[in-house]
Amino acid sequence: MRKYQDLINESENLKDLEKIRVEIFGKKGILTSKFQELKTLNGNEKREKAQQLNKIKTTFTKFIASKKEILEKKAISEKMRESAVDVSLFDSHNEVGSLHPVSQTMDKIIEYFVSMNFSISEGPLIEDDFHNFEALNLPKHHPARDMQDTFYFNDSKLLRTHTSPVQIRTMQKIKPPIRMISPGPVFRRDFDLTHTPMFHQVEGLVVEEEGKVSFANLKFILEDFLHYMFGDVEVRFRPSFFPFTEPSAEVDISCIFCKGKGCRVCSHTGWLEVLGSGMIDPNVFKAVGYENVSGYAFGLGVERFAMLLREIGDLRSLFEGDLRLLEQFR
Numbered sequence: 001m002r003k004y005q006d007l008i009n010e011s012e013n014l015k016d017l018e019k020i021r022v023e024i025f026g027k028k029g030i031l032t033s034k035f036q037e038l039k040t041l042n043g044n045e046k047r048e049k050a051q052q053l054n055k056i057k058t059t060f061t062k063f064i065a066s067k068k069e070i071l072e073k074k075a076i077s078e079k080m081r082e083s084a085v086d087v088s089l090f091d092s093h094n095e096v097g098s099l100h101p102v103s104q105t106m107d108k109i110i111e112y113f114v115s116m117n118f119s120i121s122e123g124p125l126i127e128d129d130f131h132n133f134e135a136l137n138l139p140k141h142h143p144a145r146d147m148q149d150t151f152y153f154n155d156s157k158l159l160r161t162h163t164s165p166v167q168i169r170t171m172q173k174i175k176p177p178i179r180m181i182s183p184g185p186v187f188r189r190d191f192d193l194t195h196t197p198m199f200h201q202v203e204g205l206v207v208e209e210e211g212k213v214s215f216a217n218l219k220f221i222l223e224d225f226l227h228y229m230f231g232d233v234e235v236r237f238r239p240s241f242f243p244f245t246e247p248s249a250e251v252d253i254s255c256i257f258c259k260g261k262g263c264r265v266c267s268h269t270g271w272l273e274v275l276g277s278g279m280i281d282p283n284v285f286k287a288v289g290y291e292n293v294s295g296y297a298f299g300l301g302v303e304r305f306a307m308l309l310r311e312i313g314d315l316r317s318l319f320e321g322d323l324r325l326l327e328q329f330r
């Protein structure tokens, strides 16, 4: 048995140890056959031999178990060593991430207005009725409120439906002259090819002493901006209505896909609507206590710009986080 003790001692892995265990305790194992030999003995001799064998059995069982424990620990640490990651190794398959197409578009928009001396303001995403509607000349029960499918909280708070409330917050905070944009997320209960419950807008606000800013200034800046964004396109101002501006205009560019000839994207009109704008309505100035001032404002949807610039058909795909799609917009 001495030989087996040495073998167990010297075994280097669990597989070898198991082999030795079978050699001792297996069906044809040495100890098993010794136990079988007991059958041929009688009386005292049998009892003594059996006691002796049982002692050997206990010793080897313990011996194997403690060696097993050592080898198991060794196996675990070997496995850990093998699967360890060397973070200092050079990886030639480095994947470089990139900005989301909406962020890229947002950055380009901000870049333009910052270069034209606009500052950046931000407002809360959870708004109250006053800033989101009331002060923007949208009193309770005004039909235009229905156009904005609002997410309401219980206590008259809501998720802002547009970035226009930042106009109000800015005018409450500072005196004119004001020249700011406000980028950020907005929320509406809407979900289809061209609408998601969260999207981004950029608001613009310019306020000066009365008479110092006119519709001509608004027209210049938006035309220049749209040429910066879309290159060589035609820009047209179309009379429209917003409660917070008077007069109001929606701004279209000639369709960048068919060059104005008419296609599916522009619904065969040759034009794409990209902006809302206008001269600030006197009721808005009244709500913030401004007197003897004039100004203009505009608002745009960033995802709409991103979809046009990157030719994305389904707005929802922008928010699914599918890397196969996002990788195309590096």
Ligand code: DAH
Residues within 6 Å of the ligand: 161, 162, 163, 164, 203, 204, 242, 244, 245, 275, 276, 277, 278, 297, 298, 299, 300
């Ligand atoms: N707030 C408008 C909307 O979400 C967009 C807008 C239109 C903003 C005209 C303006 C503006 O500042 O003058 O649909």
